[in-house]
Structure formats: structure tokens, C-alpha cells
Amino acid sequence: MLEALYTNTYVFPVAIKDIANDICVGFVSNIHKARSLRRAKNSTNAKAEKRIIAVLAKKNGENVYGELVYLSSIRGVYEKNEALLEKMDDSVMMRFMEILTRPD
Numbered sequence: 739m740l741e742a743l744y745t746n747t748y749v750f751p752v753a754i755k756d757i758a759n760d761i762c763v764g765f766v767s768n769i770h771k772a773r774s775l776r777r778a779k780n781s782t783n784a785k786a787e788k789r790i791i792a793v794l795a796k797k798n799g800e801n802v803y804g805e806l807v808y809l810s811s812i813r814g815v816y817e818k819n820e821a822l823l824e825k826m827d828d829s830v831m832m833r834f835m836e837i838l839t840r841p842d
Contacts, residue, residue, distance in 0.1 A: 748774070
């Protein structure tokens with residue numbers, strides 16, 4: 739994930755880059771509407787680059803995440819993160835913990 743991706747024509751507040759497939763999608767506005775599809779190798783001028791380790795979803799108006807969409811294999815990042823666990827409903831928390839504690 740890129741924060742403030744600078745291009746010749748626009749500064750995208752948020753962009754997601756997939757190096758393996760050489761794509762980068764730039765998002766605009768506060769609703770994060772996808773606006774640009776470009777090559778990842780040409781999308782390097784950004785304020786910050788972060789790795790996506792999990793994607794959680796929640797319904798509008800809900801206080802907790804009710805769906806686990808994606809979870810990376812970087813287990814150490816999640817250990818003892820009580821604040822994150824408190825933001826998940828019971829079913830998502832159980833699935834999350836099941837994946838994290840599964841033997842390799």
C-alpha cells in the first residue's frame with residue numbers, strides 16, 4: 739500500500755501495488771474510488787510504503803469487524819495485539835486465532 743503516490747499528472751492519496759503482477763491501482767477522494775491502473779515498477783515515488791498484513795471488513799454502523807477477508811502469513815505481527823482483537827466479533831476472532839495457532 740502506498741501513501742501519497744506522486745505521478746506526473748496526479749497525487750493519489752492511497753494506492754495498492756502488486757509487484758508480482760506489475761500492477762498498481764490508485765484511489766482518489768474520501769470514498770477511495772479506483773481511478774488509475776498503472777505499472778507497479780513505475781509507481782515508486784510515494785510518501786510511504788506499507789505492507790498489507792490483514793484485511794478485515796465490517797458492515798456500516800457496526801463497531802466490530804465481522805469478516806476476515808485476507809490474512810498474511812506474518813504471524814509475529816499479530817501476537818498479543820489485544821486492541822486489534824477487541825475490534826473483531828467472536829467468529830472473526832476465533833477464525834483469526836485458529837489460523838495463527840495452526841501448525842505449519
